[in-house]
Amino acid sequence: MIATWSYKERDSFIQRLDPRTRLVGVVLLSLAAVFLWDVRLLLIPFVVAVCQLGLAKLTWRELRRFWIFAGALFFFLTALTLLTGRGGVGVITTEHVFWRGQFGPLVVEMSEARLVFALSQLVRIFTMAALAVVLPFTINPAVYGVAFRRLGLPDSISFALDLAVRFVPTLARDFSLTLEAQRARGYELERAGGIIKAIRHTAPLIIPITIGAILKSEDVIDAMNLHAFGSKQRTWSQELRYQFRDYAVLALCLVIFVGSLTIAISGHGGLWVP
Amino acid sequence: MQQQNRWVRPLLFVLGIVVISIIFMFIANFIAQARGASTFDTTKWMPFLLVGAVIAYGLGVAFGDPALWSVETRQVVYAAVGAALYGVFSWATNIFLVPSVSLVTVRPAIVIPVFFGFVYGPSVGFLTGFVGNALGDALTGWGVFPVWDFGNGLIGLIPGLVLAFRNRTRASDIALGLVAVVAILASVWLLVGSDVVSPLSGATVDKWVALTLIGGLLIIAGLRYGLRNRPEIASAQVWGGLAVFLGIGFASMADIWWNGYNFTTAFVGEFVPAAGTDLLNVAILLPILLTAWNAAQARTGR
Numbered sequence: 001m002i003a004t005w006s007y008k009e010r011d012s013f014i015q016r017l018d019p020r021t022r023l024v025g026v027v028l029l030s031l032a033a034v035f036l037w038d039v040r041l042l043l044i045p046f047v048v049a050v051c052q053l054g055l056a057k058l059t060w061r062e063l064r065r066f067w068i069f070a071g072a073l074f075f076f077l078t079a080l081t082l083l084t085g086r087g088g089v090g091v092i093t094t095e096h097v098f099w100r101g102q103f104g105p106l107v108v109e110m111s112e113a114r115l116v117f118a119l120s121q122l123v124r125i126f127t128m129a130a131l132a133v134v135l136p137f138t139i140n141p142a143v144y145g146v147a148f149r150r151l152g153l154p155d156s157i158s159f160a161l162d163l164a165v166r167f168v169p170t171l172a173r174d175f176s177l178t179l180e181a182q183r184a185r186g187y188e189l190e191r192a193g194g195i196i197k198a199i200r201h202t203a204p205l206i207i208p209i210t211i212g213a214i215l216k217s218e219d220v221i222d223a224m225n226l227h228a229f230g231s232k233q234r235t236w237s238q239e240l241r242y243q244f245r246d247y248a249v250l251a252l253c254l255v256i257f258v259g260s261l262t263i264a265i266s267g268h269g270g271l272w273v274p
Numbered sequence: 275m276q277q278q279n280r281w282v283r284p285l286l287f288v289l290g291i292v293v294i295s296i297i298f299m300f301i302a303n304f305i306a307q308a309r310g311a312s313t314f315d316t317t318k319w320m321p322f323l324l325v326g327a328v329i330a331y332g333l334g335v336a337f338g339d340p341a342l343w344s345v346e347t348r349q350v351v352y353a354a355v356g357a358a359l360y361g362v363f364s365w366a367t368n369i370f371l372v373p374s375v376s377l378v379t380v381r382p383a384i385v386i387p388v389f390f391g392f393v394y395g396p397s398v399g400f401l402t403g404f405v406g407n408a409l410g411d412a413l414t415g416w417g418v419f420p421v422w423d424f425g426n427g428l429i430g431l432i433p434g435l436v437l438a439f440r441n442r443t444r445a446s447d448i449a450l451g452l453v454a455v456v457a458i459l460a461s462v463w464l465l466v467g468s469d470v471v472s473p474l475s476g477a478t479v480d481k482w483v484a485l486t487l488i489g490g491l492l493i494i495a496g497l498r499y500g501l502r503n504r505p506e507i508a509s510a511q512v513w514g515g516l517a518v519f520l521g522i523g524f525a526s527m528a529d530i531w532w533n534g535y536n537f538t539t540a541f542v543g544e545f546v547p548a549a550g551t552d553l554l555n556v557a558i559l560l561p562i563l564l565t566a567w568n569a570a571q572a573r574t575g576r
Contacts, residue, residue, distance in 0.1 A: 003362060006412065006413075034532060037534075065414065077533070077535055080535075080539040080542070081534070081535045085538065086536060120534075124534065125534075128533075132418035132420075133417035135418055136412035136417075156349075157350075160349075160350045160351075160354045160357070160405070161405060163350065163355075163358075164353070164357035164361070164409065165409070166354075167355060167358035168362060168409060171362045172365075175362055196558065199382055199554060199559065200558055202382040202559070210359055210389070210563060211570045214567070217354075217355045221347055224347045229347045229350070230346060230347055230350075264305065265301070265305055267305055267307075
């Protein structure tokens with residue numbers, strides 16, 4: 001079993017952008033969606049998110065797991081909110097109940113406001129999820145460290161990020177080695193009884209890998225200390241430079257963010273009921 | 275720089291928080307007025323602000339020591355190893371170990387941020403939880419969920435606060451005392467006082483919240499005194515449990531604002547399944563991991 005990053009080289013506009021542009025842009029657009037509840041206004045960040053998805057040239061196979069799992073969960077939670085009352089905090093101010101039903105102890109009320117709320121909620125959630133899901137597929141794991149360093153994080157944290165990404169393939173290999181070694185000793189992961197037994201059953205895998213990784217990391221610490229890690233500012237071998245397209249994308253995201261913030265502060269971004 | 279008094283150190287920080295909160299309240303008031311809502315009342319929020327300031331000051335006094343939060347070479351490497359472990363284990367369980375219908379999975383891996391926080395401190399714990407959750411989701415192909423990454427970060431950070439206390443027994447006692455104060459005050463307020471209206475949902479808070487708090491208090495007391503001879507395990511269980519409760523609680527409650535769920539959905543759909551299974555995982559795996567780690571440490575002498 002090999003851990004593979006979902007990133008690969010794709011000749012796409014999105015991947016030619018600077019990773020910092022991508023991260024900042026996604027944060028700005030997600031916040032723009034959070035401020036709004038009017039479904040007509042939400043369509044703006046939603047369309048940008050869909051454009052990003054299209055420009056990233058991802059295939060259905062790559063995103064299948066996201067659409068099935070995340071999609072099902074979002075529909076379930078939105079439906080649960082719709083059936084159990086008003087969602088959000090103070091989003092629905094007035095409503096006109098046109099249908100009321102009782103299922104056992106649960107009273108279900110329907111109003112136009114709640115239906116529109118559920119629609120806006122789905123658009124919001126899918127906008128934010130679709131904006132973010134593209135990132136791991138299109139940002140090279142090797143540039144996370146330098147990207148966050150250039151975004152202003154301290155060297156130590158950025159280096160920890162970089163190291164974590166580098167440790168993943170090794171630890172995933174340790175995982176499959178340990179799994180096979182334990183299987184050779186008669187360990188059967190799949191045959192677990194109840195939930196408590198199932199959890200206890202993971203101990204022969206989790207414990208040796210964790211302890212082994214901690215003991216090995218002592219060598220990494222020694223090596224880093226011998227290289228005087230943290231004694232002064234680090235330099236990073238990769239350089240990041242903004243191009244014209246980065247400024248253009250950042251400007252677009254900033255305009256949407258500021259627009260959304262202004263609309264929210266002026267009190268026009270609330271729920272829109274036709 | 276001269277070592278500051280621990281009682282003075284947090285004052286500036288708390289003052290900053292209060293000023294920023296007041297500015298935000300004015301902005302919120304402005305928005306509420308623009309929307310024509312009359313429900314937003316600054317005086318109603320003042321008591322919450324004051325209580326918040328007192329809590330922030332208390333946290334600053336207890337955990338404000340810069341040494342507790344320092345990130346040196348050791349912390350960098352342990353955070354990276356922890357995050358990678360958490361990412362790989364979550365990915366492995368997501369893919370083939372314990373399939374589950376929802377994104378909220380049975381993940382034995384949750385023990386990793388709790389363990390790294392408890393043993394190596396709050397910074398390591400936070401990075402392990404935050405980065406590890408993001409790595410696990412990225413490996414699985416599930417997308418990025420910042421609110422949940424932060425919640426997982428808290429699950430690592432909170433057990434790390436134990437290192438601020440003189441020893442493990444004292445850490446358990448402090449947790450017991452804190453929960454006891456909160457549980458007793460809240461119970462008295464809920465059971466004796468008039469109806470309490472939650473500022474979050476606008477609904478009346480159910481009386482059974484008091485029972486839940488007292489139940490939690492009994493569990494912590496049971497662990498503290500039942501595991502008297504194993505103080506390390508007792509405090510790991512107590513602080514690990516608190517961490518799961520607060521971390522998952524933060525993430526699911528933040529989803530009310532972030533995704534627009536109502537309280538029922540956030541509680542039944544997210545908090546209960548996630549916190550329930552995580553508590554079980556931590557309760558079972560953390561003692562085994564700690565015992566194994568102590569043995570390994572004794573053997574290698576590091």
